[in-house]
Amino acid sequence: MSSILQSTEIENKLEDLSGVVIKPGENPYNALIEACDGEPAKIQKLYAVHRVKRNAQQKAKFLAPDYTGLIIDQHLLRLENPQIEPGFGQ
Numbered sequence: 001m002s003s004i005l006q007s008t009e010i011e012n013k014l015e016d017l018s019g020v021v022i023k024p025g026e027n028p029y030n031a032l033i034e035a036c037d038g039e040p041a042k043i044q045k046l047y048a049v050h051r052v053k054r055n056a057q058q059k060a061k062f063l064a065p066d067y068t069g070l071i072i073d074q075h076l077l078r079l080e081n082p083q084i085e086p087g088f089g090q
Contacts (some may be wrong), residue, residue, distance in 0.1 A: 005074040017057070018050035 020035045022028050036042035061067060078088040 005078075016050060017053035018046045020046065 016022055016028055016031075018032065020028075020031050022031045032043060032046060036046055075089075078085050082088065
């Protein structure tokens with residue numbers, strides 16, 4: 001059985017909030033490493049900035065009066081619960 005599932009990326013756009021400028025198609029992790037000259041302490045600090053901003057952003061979205069609910073990734077849902085579509089991903 002083959003499924004045609006829609007990507008949730010359009011509705012749930014991932015954005016970098018660390019301040020690193022990511023070029024279209026660029027691996028965001030490589031951009032982060034390069035921006036920090038490969039230094040682990042700098043990477044941790046910059047990613048912590050991203051994480052704190054992202055958590056605040058998501059909290060605001062969850063608590064907004066117009067919040068409509070979670071966007072469930074259908075691919076991950078089927079991998080997590082094989083009963084939905086037996087054989088999916090194999």
